[in-house]
Structures are given as structure tokens and as C-alpha cells.
Amino acid sequence: MKIKHLVWLRRCSQAFFLLLFVFLVVESRLPQDFYLDYTQLVNGEQEIRLQQPVTIFFQADPLVWLTSLISGHVLIKGFGWALVVLVLTLVFGRVFCGFICPFGALHHLFSYVRPALNGKRLAKANSSTGSRRVKYFILILLLTAAFAGVNFAGIMDPISLFFRSLALAVLPGAGTGLKEMFDFMAHTDIKALNYLSYTAEVLVSPVFGYGYQAFTTGWLIGTIFLLILFLNRIQTRFWCRTLCPLGALLGLCSRFSILGLSKDIDRCTQCGKCTQSCAGAAQPVPGESWQKSDCLMCFNCHNTCPAGAVVFKWRRPVNGAGPDMGRRAVLGGLTAGVSLPFLSRLDGQIHKVSDARLIRPPGSLPEKDFVSLCQRCGQCMKACPTNVINPALTEGGLAGFWTPNLIMTRGYCEYTCTLCGSVCPTGAIKNITIREKVETPVSIGSAYFDRGRCLPWSGNGPCIVCVEHCPTSPKAIYFYEGEVIGPDNTRVKVKLPQVDLKRCVGCGICENKCVVKGRPAIRVIAAGESRSVRNQIML
Amino acid sequence: MKSEHSITRRESIKKLLRLWGGLSLGGASLISLPGIKPANASANASRFLVDGVGRTQGYSVKALTRKIFDAVGGMEKFVSKGDVVAIKPNISWARAPQLAATTNPEVLEAVVELCQEAGAKKVRIVDHTIHGAKRCFAINGAGMAAKNTGADLVHPRSSLMRDMKMGGNRLDVWPVFTPVVEADTLINLPVAKVHALSSLTLGMKNWIGAVGGRRNALHQDIHQTIVDLAHFFKPDVTLIDATRVMVRNGPSGGSPSDVAVMNRLILSNDPVAADARAARLFDFEPDSIGFVQIGHQQGLGVYDTAISRQLEVAV
Numbered sequence: 064m065k066i067k068h069l070v071w072l073r074r075c076s077q078a079f080f081l082l083l084f085v086f087l088v089v090e091s092r093l094p095q096d097f098y099l100d101y102t103q104l105v106n107g108e109q110e111i112r113l114q115q116p117v118t119i120f121f122q123a124d125p126l127v128w129l130t131s132l133i134s135g136h137v138l139i140k141g142f143g144w145a146l147v148v149l150v151l152t153l154v155f156g157r158v159f160c161g162f163i164c165p166f167g168a169l170h171h172l173f174s175y176v177r178p179a180l181n182g183k184r185l186a187k188a189n190s191s192t193g194s195r196r197v198k199y200f201i202l203i204l205l206l207t208a209a210f211a212g213v214n215f216a217g218i219m220d221p222i223s224l225f226f227r228s229l230a231l232a233v234l235p236g237a238g239t240g241l242k243e244m245f246d247f248m249a250h251t252d253i254k255a256l257n258y259l260s261y262t263a264e265v266l267v268s269p270v271f272g273y274g275y276q277a278f279t280t281g282w283l284i285g286t287i288f289l290l291i292l293f294l295n296r297i298q299t300r301f302w303c304r305t306l307c308p309l310g311a312l313l314g315l316c317s318r319f320s321i322l323g324l325s326k327d328i329d330r331c332t333q334c335g336k337c338t339q340s341c342a343g344a345a346q347p348v349p350g351e352s353w354q355k356s357d358c359l360m361c362f363n364c365h366n367t368c369p370a371g372a373v374v375f376k377w378r379r380p381v382n383g384a385g386p387d388m389g390r391r392a393v394l395g396g397l398t399a400g401v402s403l404p405f406l407s408r409l410d411g412q413i414h415k416v417s418d419a420r421l422i423r424p425p426g427s428l429p430e431k432d433f434v435s436l437c438q439r440c441g442q443c444m445k446a447c448p449t450n451v452i453n454p455a456l457t458e459g460g461l462a463g464f465w466t467p468n469l470i471m472t473r474g475y476c477e478y479t480c481t482l483c484g485s486v487c488p489t490g491a492i493k494n495i496t497i498r499e500k501v502e503t504p505v506s507i508g509s510a511y512f513d514r515g516r517c518l519p520w521s522g523n524g525p526c527i528v529c530v531e532h533c534p535t536s537p538k539a540i541y542f543y544e545g546e547v548i549g550p551d552n553t554r555v556k557v558k559l560p561q562v563d564l565k566r567c568v569g570c571g572i573c574e575n576k577c578v579v580k581g582r583p584a585i586r587v588i589a590a591g592e593s594r595s596v597r598n599q600i601m602l
Numbered sequence: 603m604k605s606e607h608s609i610t611r612r613e614s615i616k617k618l619l620r621l622w623g624g625l626s627l628g629g630a631s632l633i634s635l636p637g638i639k640p641a642n643a644s645a646n647a648s649r650f651l652v653d654g655v656g657r658t659q660g661y662s663v664k665a666l667t668r669k670i671f672d673a674v675g676g677m678e679k680f681v682s683k684g685d686v687v688a689i690k691p692n693i694s695w696a697r698a699p700q701l702a703a704t705t706n707p708e709v710l711e712a713v714v715e716l717c718q719e720a721g722a723k724k725v726r727i728v729d730h731t732i733h734g735a736k737r738c739f740a741i742n743g744a745g746m747a748a749k750n751t752g753a754d755l756v757h758p759r760s761s762l763m764r765d766m767k768m769g770g771n772r773l774d775v776w777p778v779f780t781p782v783v784e785a786d787t788l789i790n791l792p793v794a795k796v797h798a799l800s801s802l803t804l805g806m807k808n809w810i811g812a813v814g815g816r817r818n819a820l821h822q823d824i825h826q827t828i829v830d831l832a833h834f835f836k837p838d839v840t841l842i843d844a845t846r847v848m849v850r851n852g853p854s855g856g857s858p859s860d861v862a863v864m865n866r867l868i869l870s871n872d873p874v875a876a877d878a879r880a881a882r883l884f885d886f887e888p889d890s891i892g893f894v895q896i897g898h899q900q901g902l903g904v905y906d907t908a909i910s911r912q913l914e915v916a917v
Contacts, residue, residue, distance in 0.1 A: 093736050093737065093740070096745075096749075097740055097745075098739065098740050098743075098745030098746040098749055099698075099740055099741055099743075099745075099746065100746055101698075101699045101707045101708075101742075101743030101746050101747075109698075109741070111737075111740065111741075242760070242761075245761045246760055246761045248761075249761035249762065250761075250764070260761055261761070261762075264759065264761060268757070272736065273735065273736075273757045273758070273759040274734070448734045448736060448737055449734055477696060477733065477734065477737060478856070479696065479697075479741070480696075480737065518822065524822050524823075525799065525821060525822060525824070526799075526821050526822060527798055527799050527821065528818045528821050530798040530799070531797070531798050531799065531821075531853055531854065532732070532854060533854065534854055534856055535856060536851045536854075536855060536856035536857035536859075536860055537850075537851055537857075538798075538851055538854075542798065558798075558799065576732075576818055577818070578816065578818045578819050578821070578822075
């Protein structure tokens, strides 16, 4: 195979995996046009599962595998793919970064289509600097913290970061824009626009649905994403070179790879093209030592060299050519990694009292195990059909930053839905069945009334919307006919709702549907969640 | 009361027409004019009430549905060739059909088929669901019924909600799920259930699923708002599904033990009479149900006993 073909093969592979990734992000929702055959149904326990293997990229991510092993002591499902990636890296170097990583492919696209720099300035930007050590700092920090049981890998892991950015910021952003356009078109008096709106909305519904997801802190996730993309204007593939902890891990493994760059200094004309085209700032130019662990295996240098002075060849790994991590990066990473778990426990969230607003998805592990496994990738949030799962900002404390949190004013937990657990890549949310969820029952919290706000209790008339929506049978919210004092000292006979804590599963549909908006008259708190022994209410 | 109402209705239609702009009368088939058909002129003689009973073990629900329409001259009485038909079932809950929280999909499928046989150009299944629509359609059988028959299953969404003049006693302007009114024929296809607040949910209450907005606030005066909505929507015919009925934990239920099998269907062009008859299935006197009583008082319809043309079919 000629080198030119190999470069094109790389571009095709990058495009394929980038598109596949985006496709799987989009597919992380209830299957489209999927209907259970009602003649075959005997009860409500038919599981609905996603039709695509949406977690495959997480399974192929060695950093996810390693941190969940170290931190949560579990081997995640499908981790064999991660081992395949490691073996590939041991043989070929960071080919994952060059050929497979969808986030890397996106950066590659942003860096090479209309680059911001050219000539000498580009060559300078693509020269190796000490900043490459930052990624080792981050990697060591994450692994050390994982040893102490707090898994922050997902905040920096490229697959998690990319998924989270697309699912919680990019798609909702585009969706909200479209929705406003459709609403505007549908509410004009121009018939053609009405029809156009109707048709267009049906056409985009496989991607956006009709509900248009939106997430708390989506703005933060989106800003960080844009910032990371913008960094490509300063340095080619800035993220991959400087920040990516997965790149750092693969860089360490690439040490033993047998595909190497061989340089012929006699042929070199010092034209500098190899450096200019280098995606990883790996010093391809003859006369300098090749930074194997920084090489993204893009084969640009080999392809671009007019003199044939830099060529990739099979060869024995050179002894002692380990990655240049820098002592400060290693020590700094260790220090920060040891500090972080302490810092994240300072608020007492894990061992003492957790935030009443922190409501985890059904089937979540106890909090300590949860934060040691959750990748904060947003997979559960994207898949949730009611948009109730949102990335926590402060509710989970430092250790729970961006972990899934249910906000009942935004959605509610569907009584017979277990989609979040079925898509969780690390098992932080267990893959429970509907039968388990309903019969155990898996409770995520409990509801309580704010009688000052509740219409019947406050003498403002009948309501009991909460009773109507309560999904358990018999209902956890019941009522009795009672008398309250209403306006002008009148006695008002109304149905007064109350919560039976033994039956309440904390699904939150009562809070979601309550007519008192913003801060509803019935609210769900984490108390009573079945995953936590400490949080139990009843004897 | 009655004449006053018909004026507001005409006004609302005029407003609708203005909203949709520049529409020639020839193209009016897309726009709803429910209520101006002679069949709805509510001369007592044209009112009917048909009871359908499934007597035999393992009877066909579809056959019963067909037979109950045949008793009053077939679906052709309500649907003309080229009509756009909107069917409003209660498919608001993501519950398996056996739990009787939603309209029996077999009945729904049969009604769609009858409309198609009568020459309907388009049959739309419309309901503004309570649970997420996608899960509702997937689980309660409505999606499968639409797929089997080729009917349009309209996803409720904000772009299809439009403020309309109700002119009711309690509701003045309220957002309406437009596909419900943009049809030549409107068929109400509720399921009969017990309800925590309104005692029962039958045909007239089904219209809460045809509006948007802050509809949970309707509970504060549920009986009058139900009657206001029923006045506004006024279907061509109501078929109440009581094949399986929820007898406790309504309206959401959730357990097979909440369900009683009754094998009954009730068809009427009088919304009050249909509900009154269905109320008796639960051992309620019609005037003990607030919205039935108010509907009767405000001239929306009459009690079942006042209907002269009463029939019974059985399979």
C-alpha cells in the first residue's frame, strides 16, 4: 500500500467513526416507530431497549475500562473492545487517535480544513513543547483519584466529553432553535408555512423527537465544547496533544509499538513540511528525536516529505525511548490525584448527609459506588424519554459533578421505563428489568406535600391532580374528604391528598404535573431511596 | 343558553377561518366545521343510543364494533367519501391495553377500518397524551393499531396547539390541539374508567385530551370545564369503550386487579346520553355525575332514558 492510500484510508476511517459516533448519539433514545404488538401483551412488563449498541465507543475506551476497574473494582460489560484497542496500540502506536477516535477526528477536521496558521508560524505551532506533559498530569491525576474511589475520568475522557457535549449541548441547542422556528411557522397565517412546518417537524423527529430536550448546565457543557474546538485555531489538534488523558494512556502503551518512524538525515532538505503537517507535534523532522508517544499515527509527515527522508517502517522498539512525561507532571498528578478524593469528601455528601435534591436514576448504586463508576457521559440523560435526568451542578457535591440527577419539574421517572440503566456504560445504574423496578419496588425518593401551596389543603379549592397521576396500584397518593377553612372563614369541603410513604417510589410525576409551577406543592426528595440504607424513612 | 352558545361557536369558526387565511370554501375540507352538520341539529328524533354487548366467550371485539355502527346505518352515516376523519381515543397512558387505562386498540382499529371503508381520505388518531406520546403509542396499542390500518398517528406538540375561542361558562380562550378540530368528521372514542376527582371519566371528559395549555388547572372546576369542552368539540358520534373497564385506582390504574371485563360498547350521537348510559355500568345514577348533570342542564344533550331510539346489538 502506498502511503498516499494509507492517508486516505485514515481519512475515511476517521469520517466513518465520527459519523458512527454521531449516529449512535442520535440513536440513544426510544426507538423510532417501535410498537409493541398488543395482541401479544399480557402485562406492562415488556422491556423496551435501544436498537443500536450505543455504548460501543465506551466499551472500546481503555480509560473507561481502567478507571472503572481501579475505582469501582468491576470489569465493565464489553471491555474486550478496550483490550483490542490496547493491543492495537502496543503494535501500531496511537492508531486509535489517528484512525478511530471520533473526538480526534473532529479536531482533525477543525485543524486541517482552513487552518488558522501557515508557513513558519504553523511549523512553530507544531513543534513539540513542554505543554504535552499536561496530559500525563491529567492522566495520573485521574488514575490516582480512581484508586481512592472517586472517578473523574469521564469529565476529561474524550468519548465521554464528546458524547456529553453532543447530547446535552449541541443537539438540544439545534433542537430548541428548530422548535422555535417550527412554532413560528405553524402560528403564522400562511398556509404553505403551516404545512412546511408540519412536514419538516415530522422529518427531523427521528433526531429531535417532538419533546426537544434541554438540560441544566447545558450552557456550561456547550461553552467548554466550543472552547476546546476553538483551541484548534491555536494549535493543530490541541486537545489530543495537550489535554487528552486517553491519548496520554495510549501514548504510554505505544512505547513498545513496532511501527516506527525512520528518519534519513542525509536526504532531508530541511524544508519543514513534515513539522508543518504533523498533527501531534511529535518532531518528525530528521535531526530531532521522534516523540513516539505524541505521534497520532496520521502518516502526514511520511506522505508530505518530498525527499523520502521520513518513512514509517516496521522495527524493534528503541530501548529507553519512553515518553517524556516530566517529573513535575508526574508528581503534580499524584499530588492532585491524592488531594481530589479528599476534597470531594469535604462536603460530607458521600458519608454524612446527601442533598435532598440529589435524586439518582432508578437502579443506581449506593452513592459511594455510584461516583466511583459514573462517567458523567450523559448517556442516561440522552436516553431518558421525559428529559428528567440532568447533569448535577452542585447537588451531588464535588464528587458528583455532572452526574445524573432527576429534576422533577423538568420531567418525571416513567413507572415502567428502565432505559437509563440499560444504556449506562459502566453499570453505575444497574440494568434492572421493569418487573424488578415495579415489584421490588425500586424507589428513588419520596414525595411530600407543602400544604401551604397545595390548593385543597390551603383552602383554595379542589385539585388532586397528583392522585390522578400517581402510577402505583394501589395509589401512593390517596385522599380523604375533609373540611378546611377557606377564604372569608368559609368551610370548604374538599378531597385532601396525602402520601403513603410505604407505596411511594418517588417517580415525581406528581411534582411534574402539579398545577403550582416552579416550586410545586408536592415535591420529591431523596429520602426513602432504596439504594441507600441511610436514607430510609420507615422502619 | 343554547342560542347564545351557537353564536359563539359560529364566531369561533369564523375566527378559525380568518386565522387560516385566504381559504376558499372549496378547500374547506381541511378545516373543521364540526357542528354545522344537519345530523347535529339535535332534533330529538335523530338521537340514538345503541348498546353493544359481547355475550359469547371469545367474541370478536371488532365484529361487535362493526355491528354497533351497522345498527344505525353504518359508518357512512357519519363519514362521507373524501372526508378527513379525526378519531379521539383515550391513549394518554403508557400502560398495556389489558390494564384498561386506555381505549381498547381493537376497537380503535375497527373504527379506523370502518372509516376507511366508508371512503375517508385520511384518518387521524389524535390525543394529547399525559405520559410521553412515544411511549404511550408504543405500549398501549395505539401505535400498532395505526400501523396495522395505515391511519395517521399525530404526535402532540407545541406547534399544533393554537389558542381558540371556547366561549364556555368557564373557559374562554384555551389552546386546542388543532388536528382534533381540523377534520370533517370527529369521532369520540373514550374508555370508561373511574376517576379520582370526577368519579368517572367517560366521553365528555375525553376532550381534556384535546387541549393543551395548563390543563391540570381544569381540575379546579372539573365538571363545568368538561361541559365547556364538550360544547366546543361536539363530536359527530361517541363510542364508549367499556369492553374492559377500570373499577379502582382510576384513572391510571396499573394492576390487572383494577380491571373488570364488561364486554360493552355504547354508541350515541348524544354525548350526554352516552355518558349517562356508561355511568350506569358503574352503578352511578347519571345525575350523580357532575358533568353529566351539568351537560344535561346546559342543553348539551339528554339523559339516556330520554332517547326514543334505543337499540341493542350483541355478538
